[in-house]
Amino acid sequence: MRHPWFIRAAQRMNSISFATQVLQFIVTGLTVGAIYAMVAIGFNIIYNVTEIINLAQGEFVMLGGLVMVFMHVSVGLPLVPAFLSTIFLVMLVGIVMDRLGIRTIRKPSVMTLIIATVAVSIIIKGVAMLLWGKSPYDLPAFSGRTPIQLGGVVVQPQYLWVIGFLIVVAVGLTYFFNRTILGKAMRACADNPSAARLVGIDVEKMVLLSFALSAAIGAVAGMTMTPIALMDYDRGAMLAIKGFGAAILGGLGSFPGAILGGLLIGLIESLGAGLLLSGYKDAYALIILLAVLFVRPSGILGNLQVTKFKRF
Amino acid sequence: MLDITKLSVGYGAIAAVKEVSLQVPQGRVVSIIGANGAGKSTLLKAVSGLVKQKSGRILFDGRNISDLPADRIVGLGLSQVAEGRQIFAHMSVADNIQLGAYLYYSRRNRGEIRERIDHVYAMFPILAKRAKQIAGSLSGGEQQMLAIGRALLTRPKLLVLDEPSMGLAPIVVHDIFHTIARLNQDGMTILLVEQNARAALRIADFAYVLETGQVALEGPAAKLINDPKVKAAYLGG
Numbered sequence: 001m002r003h004p005w006f007i008r009a010a011q012r013m014n015s016i017s018f019a020t021q022v023l024q025f026i027v028t029g030l031t032v033g034a035i036y037a038m039v040a041i042g043f044n045i046i047y048n049v050t051e052i053i054n055l056a057q058g059e060f061v062m063l064g065g066l067v068m069v070f071m072h073v074s075v076g077l078p079l080v081p082a083f084l085s086t087i088f089l090v091m092l093v094g095i096v097m098d099r100l101g102i103r104t105i106r107k108p109s110v111m112t113l114i115i116a117t118v119a120v121s122i123i124i125k126g127v128a129m130l131l132w133g134k135s136p137y138d139l140p141a142f143s144g145r146t147p148i149q150l151g152g153v154v155v156q157p158q159y160l161w162v163i164g165f166l167i168v169v170a171v172g173l174t175y176f177f178n179r180t181i182l183g184k185a186m187r188a189c190a191d192n193p194s195a196a197r198l199v200g201i202d203v204e205k206m207v208l209l210s211f212a213l214s215a216a217i218g219a220v221a222g223m224t225m226t227p228i229a230l231m232d233y234d235r236g237a238m239l240a241i242k243g244f245g246a247a248i249l250g251g252l253g254s255f256p257g258a259i260l261g262g263l264l265i266g267l268i269e270s271l272g273a274g275l276l277l278s279g280y281k282d283a284y285a286l287i288i289l290l291a292v293l294f295v296r297p298s299g300i301l302g303n304l305q306v307t308k309f310k311r312f
Numbered sequence: 313m314l315d316i317t318k319l320s321v322g323y324g325a326i327a328a329v330k331e332v333s334l335q336v337p338q339g340r341v342v343s344i345i346g347a348n349g350a351g352k353s354t355l356l357k358a359v360s361g362l363v364k365q366k367s368g369r370i371l372f373d374g375r376n377i378s379d380l381p382a383d384r385i386v387g388l389g390l391s392q393v394a395e396g397r398q399i400f401a402h403m404s405v406a407d408n409i410q411l412g413a414y415l416y417y418s419r420r421n422r423g424e425i426r427e428r429i430d431h432v433y434a435m436f437p438i439l440a441k442r443a444k445q446i447a448g449s450l451s452g453g454e455q456q457m458l459a460i461g462r463a464l465l466t467r468p469k470l471l472v473l474d475e476p477s478m479g480l481a482p483i484v485v486h487d488i489f490h491t492i493a494r495l496n497q498d499g500m501t502i503l504l505v506e507q508n509a510r511a512a513l514r515i516a517d518f519a520y521v522l523e524t525g526q527v528a529l530e531g532p533a534a535k536l537i538n539d540p541k542v543k544a545a546y547l548g549g
Contacts, residue, residue, distance in 0.1 A: 181417040185414055188400045191403060196400075197362065197386075199386060199415075
């Protein structure tokens with residue numbers, strides 16, 4: 001007979017102390033959350049410039065992982081060149097996506113463009129299956145797999161890489177969008193496209209750039225997560241759902257919101273699966289997401305006025 | 313400087329502008345007046361490249377700009393302050409102004425950009441005071457100043473203003489027109505589209521009256537302001 005969760009939790013406590021266990025779940029949750037946060041940031045970049053929800057965002061992550069496996073394991077490039085060439089290739093996919101899948105659509109509305117991103121995601125997934133097959137691939141961890149023991153908590157070195165890259169991406173993007181003229185021009189397109197044209201900003205170029213940038217960040221997420229969670233052709237959709245959930249939870253369009261939302265969803269998922277029923281792992285975060293949206297439709301850090309102002 | 317010949321613009325089957333020809337000579341203020349729906353804004357959108365014309369030719373500085381996209385036309389020195397204060401509402405005042413320099417923004421031009429920004433701040437001290445504020449939080453008049461300031465950063469040779477008085481209090485309208493007149497004294501060529509005919513004719517050298525998409529009347533502004541027809545239709549008798 002299966003005991004209720006609290007008895008099982010109590011039984012587990014016999015072996016390791018409960019507090020250590022919770023800490024372990026938190027560490028794992030933050031790592032997974034950092035991945036979701038990067039996916040959410042990818043969503044936000046394209047959304048902020050175009051108001052499109054790019055549902056192929058998860059495919060960028062999947063491609064990042066598999067292309068990295070190809071470059072690093074199959075071709076045998078050293079870590080750094082493999083990393084950079086993977087970013088480059090996935091960015092190229094993002095650029096091609098914009099050129100062929102988005103810009104060619106006649107009389108585009110936000111809704112038709114979102115449907116187009118679904119089509120692109122199916123195509124990318126199909127091609128990935130043809131190229132890599134259906135089995136999952138492993139990637140060597142960036143700096144070995146000897147765990148770091150902190151008290152009773154086990155920290156994989158790769159966890160630190162994931163969180164580190166989230167910090168780099170967040171700081172880099174904050175600088176880019178607030179301090180550089182190109183970043184400001186991208187924000188201007190989102191703010192008022194016709195005014196942007198009147199100061200000489202090529203809006204189409206900025207849209208292209210947003211796809212390239214999103215793809216690059218997706219690739220980083222995919223490359224850093226593969227040594228922890230493996231990667232196969234079919235992972236994109238679930239990553240996109242979690243990342244989108246994180247973006248909505250934090251407030252669509254907000255970068256601090258994406259990070260907060262991602263980490264929260266990762267934490268809820270990890271603690272829920274560890275302390276309650278692990279079978280509902282994918283449901284916990286989405287339940288919390290719905291609950292938050294009932295109370296705050298614009299997300300935690302979202303601006304309701306901005307949300308109303310947007311067309312979608 | 314700007315030479316428009318037989319320009320027609322339309323949305324679908326309806327022609328909003330029909331065979332309009334007009335000239336803006338260098339150093340002058342030329343005004344287009346007319347009622348709501350006379351085709352004034354459509355005409356300007358065609359000039360700045362935001363909408364495509366059906367037929368006709370637009371020459372700017374001797375160059376045919378009829379088929380250029382809006383972001384290229386700005387680079388040639390034709391800058392439009394669009395109707396309804398088209399600012400970047402979620403960005404700061406300083407960022408709005410800085411984006412005016414987008415096309416030539418580089419380390420090499422930093423000095424020039426700084427100078428132009430200082431010039432705008434000197435012209436509109438209130439903008440300097442509110443530089444860090446979000447542009448959407450400014451009053452209507454301040455937003456209009458910001459839109460003009462940003463346009464001045466694009467290195468314009470011709471400044472095109474679409475209804476700068478729209479929705480503003482009379483005292484603010486006075487300030488804005490005073491600014492436009494001063495810009496012209498400093499050498500700027502200006503094309504001004506207005507419903508507020510009295511204010512526009514007062515600072516213009518030459519004016520065109522647009523009615524249902526066609527030029528109904530044209531002449532020196534000083535003459536039009538005393539024209540009985542204009543008086544009756546646009547100046548409230």
